[in-house]
Amino acid sequence: FNLFLVAAHEFGHALGLSHSNDQRALMFPNYAYISPSEFPLSPDDISGIQSIYGSPPNAPDKRPTTPSSPKVCGSQMSFDAVTALRREVIFLKGRHLWRVYPDNSEAERELISAFWPNLPPGIEAAYENTKDQILLFK
Template structure:
């Protein structure tokens, strides 16, 4: 027996399904060996669960949204805040930050949450004090 299919059958019972007379259905009372790649749910299994819980009106888009990063060049560029941090210069904009190290002219783009996980967006100013701490103002 295939443990996945046995568990799926029992999960069907937990969801409220009873046995089916369709030999190809997941909820058929006798197990048979089936290759998982060749095992679609039968129409009876689907209609049975939908009769209990309803059908899904619109299937979600399975493609994840393509992340976009802010543009780094242009005459209209503005930042929410700019500060130093241990000799780095940090530019903050929305959810992103750019870090410029003293020995590198290329800015590195990161999410603010990668450096400060609890810091939310909406920063209006930032200041590094003499104790190497950054104070953020919203």
């Protein structure tokens, strides 16, 4: 299973979407692995969410042909994983992580290798269990 696709499917339910009869749809009830980097939303998924929330205003005619690098605080910024560990929230992106503590709104940025020296790249999720063990998913 791919955590991104399972979470996206469940997020669809949280937004009000039901299961789809379209086998290509994210909201199809049976899981089929598709690489997240190659996953397009099906027309059924798009029309389903637009039937609830409406079409986007000023929708662009086409997607940009060249990807742009997101600014750290830009609206296009995305993270590889976000998790709460102990009393802090950790955002992972590429080789970096940002730590946010409950008593400080400023995020501290550092290299993942400084925090976890032997960690392989490509972390998709992290979880801390009741035994204070941190489980990382790639």
